[in-house]
Amino acid sequence: MTIVDVLLLVVAGFFAGVVGFVTGLASLVSYPALLAVGLSPVAANVTNTVAMVGVGxxxxxxxxxxxxxxxxxxxxxxAYAALGGLTGAVVLLVAPPGSFEATVPFLVAFASLALLLQPKIRELAGGRDLPRVFAAALFVVAVYGGYFGAGAGVIFLALTLICTSESIWRASILKSYLLGVANLVAAIGFAFFGPVHWIAAAAMAVGAFAGGWCGPPLVKRIPPNLLRVGVAIAGFGLAAWLAFG
Known part of the structure; x- marks a missing residue:
C-alpha cells in the first residue's frame, strides 16, 4: 500500500465519519474506498468495521x-448492541458468502420508507414508546452492523424515531454510539479471526474519528424534518446501489 493510498483512506475516512454521523451511510464512502486501494470484498468489509469504530x-x-x-x-x-455486534461478526466469519447481502437492499429501502412516514407512524402508535420492540430490533440491527453495516445507521434512525420519543438529534447521537459499540465488539473478533488490513484500518480510523467529532454540531444546525427526509432519500439511493451496483 502506497502513501497515496494511505492519504486517500484518511480523507475517505473523514468524509465517511461526517456522512456516517449525519446520515448513517458511512459505508457508502468507506467501503468503496477500501476496494479502490485493492482490498478484497471480505477484507474490505472487516477492515471497514474496524475503521468505523473511529466514527463512534x-x-x-x-x-x-x-x-x-x-x-x-x-x-x-x-449490552444489546454489543451482543448483536458479536453475533454479526460470527455470522460473517462462518456463513457462506452472499448469504445475507441479498436482503440488505430491501432492509435499507424499508427503513428509508419508515423514516419518511415516521410522523404518521408515531401518530398511529399514539406517541407511545415501545421499549421491548426497540430492544429486540436494536439487537437485530447490531447483528447486521457487525455483519456488513451498510445502511445500518438509516435502519437505526428509523427504529429509534418510531419506537421512542427521542428527537432526531438525540437519535443521531445514540445511533453513532450504539452502532460504534457493535462495531467495536465485531472489530475485536475480526482482530483475532478476520483478514483485517491494519494499515488501511488505521488510516481510515484517523479520518473517521475526525469526521465523527465534527458530526454532532453539524447535525444540531440542520432542521429535523429536512434531516429526516434527506436521510430517507439517501437511504433509497443506497438501497438502489446495493441492489443494482
Whole structure:
C-alpha cells in the first residue's frame, strides 16, 4: 500500500465519519474506498468495521453528556448492541458468502420508507414508546452492523424515531454510539479471526474519528424534518446501489 493510498483512506475516512454521523451511510464512502486501494470484498468489509469504530469514538468525544443523560436504559441498550455486534461478526466469519447481502437492499429501502412516514407512524402508535420492540430490533440491527453495516445507521434512525420519543438529534447521537459499540465488539473478533488490513484500518480510523467529532454540531444546525427526509432519500439511493451496483 502506497502513501497515496494511505492519504486517500484518511480523507475517505473523514468524509465517511461526517456522512456516517449525519446520515448513517458511512459505508457508502468507506467501503468503496477500501476496494479502490485493492482490498478484497471480505477484507474490505472487516477492515471497514474496524475503521468505523473511529466514527463512534469521535462522535462520543463530542457528545458524551447526551449519551449519559439518556439514563440507565442506555446501558441495557449498550449490552444489546454489543451482543448483536458479536453475533454479526460470527455470522460473517462462518456463513457462506452472499448469504445475507441479498436482503440488505430491501432492509435499507424499508427503513428509508419508515423514516419518511415516521410522523404518521408515531401518530398511529399514539406517541407511545415501545421499549421491548426497540430492544429486540436494536439487537437485530447490531447483528447486521457487525455483519456488513451498510445502511445500518438509516435502519437505526428509523427504529429509534418510531419506537421512542427521542428527537432526531438525540437519535443521531445514540445511533453513532450504539452502532460504534457493535462495531467495536465485531472489530475485536475480526482482530483475532478476520483478514483485517491494519494499515488501511488505521488510516481510515484517523479520518473517521475526525469526521465523527465534527458530526454532532453539524447535525444540531440542520432542521429535523429536512434531516429526516434527506436521510430517507439517501437511504433509497443506497438501497438502489446495493441492489443494482
Amino acid at each position: 469514538v469521535g462522535a462520543l468525544s463530542n457528545s458524551a453528556r447526551e449519551v449519559v443523560d439518556t439514563g440507565p436504559r442506555v446501558w441495557r441498550w449498550t
